[in-house]
Amino acid sequence: MISSPAIRPDALRLSVAPMMDWTDTHCRVFHRLLAPHARLYTEMVHANAVIHGDRARLLAMDPVEHPVALQLGGSEPALLAQAARIGAERGFDEINLNCGCPSDRVQAGRFGACLMREPTLVADSVAAMIESVAALEAPVPVTVKCRLGVDDDHRYEVFREFVDQVAAAGCRMFVVHARNAWLKGLSPKENREVPPLRYEWAYALKRERPDLSVIVNGGIATEHEATAHLAHADGAMLGRAAYHDPYLLHRLDAAWFGDPLRPRGELLRTLRPYVESQLAGSAQQRPVPLKHITRHLLGLFHGERGGRAFRQVLSEGAHRPGADWSLVEAALAATERTEQAAA
Numbered sequence: 061m062i063s064s065p066a067i068r069p070d071a072l073r074l075s076v077a078p079m080m081d082w083t084d085t086h087c088r089v090f091h092r093l094l095a096p097h098a099r100l101y102t103e104m105v106h107a108n109a110v111i112h113g114d115r116a117r118l119l120a121m122d123p124v125e126h127p128v129a130l131q132l133g134g135s136e137p138a139l140l141a142q143a144a145r146i147g148a149e150r151g152f153d154e155i156n157l158n159c160g161c162p163s164d165r166v167q168a169g170r171f172g173a174c175l176m177r178e179p180t181l182v183a184d185s186v187a188a189m190i191e192s193v194a195a196l197e198a199p200v201p202v203t204v205k206c207r208l209g210v211d212d213d214h215r216y217e218v219f220r221e222f223v224d225q226v227a228a229a230g231c232r233m234f235v236v237h238a239r240n241a242w243l244k245g246l247s248p249k250e251n252r253e254v255p256p257l258r259y260e261w262a263y264a265l266k267r268e269r270p271d272l273s274v275i276v277n278g279g280i281a282t283e284h285e286a287t288a289h290l291a292h293a294d295g296a297m298l299g300r301a302a303y304h305d306p307y308l309l310h311r312l313d314a315a316w317f318g319d320p321l322r323p324r325g326e327l328l329r330t331l332r333p334y335v336e337s338q339l340a341g342s343a344q345q346r347p348v349p350l351k352h353i354t355r356h357l358l359g360l361f362h363g364e365r366g367g368r369a370f371r372q373v374l375s376e377g378a379h380r381p382g383a384d385w386s387l388v389e390a391a392l393a394a395t396e397r398t399e400q401a402a403a
């Protein structure tokens with residue numbers, strides 16, 4: 061058995077969850093500017109798509125994103141191994157296997173959360189992925205994101221046995237979305253809300269398997285909650301809260317890594333060179349419309365007086381032909397005006 065390389069503990073503390081349609085490369089570049097120490101994850105990409113699809117689009121990644129993990133979906137060890145290698149060769153810092161997604165499409169393909177029922181297959185997949193990246197000059201870690209169980213199976217021992225089998229195949233890091241996945245009767249959205257959270261299981265796993273890295277995910281909404289998890293696990297992964305309130309990422313990163321807090325507008329302006337280069341395009345890449353980037357910025361002033369004005373200016377203007385950085389400046393100006401008027 062080849063063991064996957066370990067990840068430095070400080071690089072595990074804060075991460076942003078993989079989110080389909082949300083955590084594309086533009087979103088990740090924005091999150092990186094807010095949270096220089098966070099670990100970022102791509103949307104899930106199926107192994108087949110990595111092998112046969114449009115890689116330039118599916119695996120688009122900007123160098124500022126590092127450290128960034130590619131999340132793969134699939135359940136065929138040989139294909140996953142091939143896709144993992146392609147991802148590692150393209151520069152992803154970690155390859156993560158999705159064992160937590162409950163959508164019908166995923167169930168039909170027998171991957172995602174269904175894999176919680178097939179620890180041997182996951183172990184075989186992980187072993188094949190580790191072996192295929194081990195041949196590279198700089199092998200990257202292969203990790204797993206999972207749930208606590210599926211449907212009404214609420215046995216901690218079954219969850220721990222899943223982890224033990226996959227760990228025996230060489231996986232050393234588990235992201236635990238700390239609730240079950242219900243494969244019948246709940247939509248993916250409901251599956252992120254209805255099954256109750258049980259962080260204690262992730263904590264127990266860390267206590268009983270201290271050599272493994274355990275990252276807690278699910279329902280973490282505040283700085284206080286995120287910080288509390290660090291007493292029991294190696295890190296906290298935020299999904300929806302990070303997307304809807306990205307300044308939370310900045311506050312966590314600054315607090316946990318000892319950096320000064322920077323104002324929202326100042327942070328946003330550091331994105332300007334990236335936005336302008338994307339709008340201009342290049343020999344390799346067609347120009348990107350502004351709205352593809354600004355849709356990820358809308359939550360920056362979440363909970364602030366000027367938040368509505370910010371969102372409004374950006375969402376109304378970004379789809380207009382020729383929309384450019386000046387729209388972002390206009391949104392910032394509208395936000396400031398609202399805040400001053402209220403002061």
Ligand SMILES: Cc1cc2nc3c(=O)[nH]c(=O)nc-3n(C[C@H](O)[C@H](O)[C@H](O)COP(=O)(O)O)c2cc1C
Pocket residue numbers: 077078079080081082103104131158159160161205237252277278279280297298299300301
């Ligand atoms: C829009 C959306 C898309 C998601 N896509 C993925 C995905 O591609 N892979 C995955 O492992 N989890 C996916 N998830 C689940 C998240 O990674 C995370 O586990 C879940 O949202 C719970 O964390 P949170 O409460 O901090 O959002 C998605 C969640 C959302 C909201």
